[in-house]
Amino acid sequence: MGLDDIAVEDMTVDAGQDAQWGTDDFGAIAHLVQQTAQQHQSDGLALLALLRLLEALHRDIRDELFQDTMPKNRQALYSLLKDIETEGGWPYIPRMKLKDFLVYLLQESEISEHTPHPDSRSRP
Secondary structure, three states, X not given: OOHHHOOOOOEOOOHXXXXXXXXXXXXXXXXXXXXXXXXXXXXXXXXXXXXXXXHHHHHHHHHHHXXXXXXXXXXXXXXXXXXXXXXXXXXXXXXXXHHHHHHHHHHHHHHHHHOOOXXXXXXX
């Protein structure tokens, strides 16, 4: 899957960076991603698809575009490292661990066991 195969829905970025790059494209993308996530807030499968899309975009940009821009000299390397240090590190998209997912399911199960179901009201 290449960059042309990926449809972006919504995302946000620091306004200072928008001004630095002279564009509001990143803010528009961020807004669209957030808006899309909100529209599907009760649909876990749609949100999972959005997360997969963002991960694929991250991977494709990194592999197909960013690697070609890696520094060619020490001065450019210093500039990149300084930016990474001051702007918050290397971009990373963490995944929910299966263990955390199972703990969440167990907690939800325990809550639902102690919550009476509407149909199970006692009848006179």
